[in-house]
Amino acid sequence: MLTLTSGAVQVIRTVTANPELPPETGIRIASGVNGSQALTLSVAPAPEAGDQIVEEGGARVYLEAGAAELLADKTLDAQVDAQGDVAFTIAEGPIADV
Structure with a gap:
């Protein structure tokens, strides 16, 4: 199953925090x-039929x-650059979360 780094969790929670x-x-x-x-990535109000749900630390994928x-044995990471742009990356297997 896809794993999420703490960076990915934080970015996803920020992106989806709109009240x-x-x-x-x-x-x-x-x-x-x-x-x-x-792969395409988008903000979704809810899962679609047949979607697998990964939830960690209040972040939902x-x-x-x-x-x-495709992502069963991968790790999702995310970073925000100085301009505020978000970049998601996918790594093979688990990665060290620093």
């Missing part, structure tokens, strides 16, 4: 079309079935 959004809002990761391994398969 105008439903409380179950999370980040949804979906696999590309036509067998592509490209909804994984479309194809994405869940």
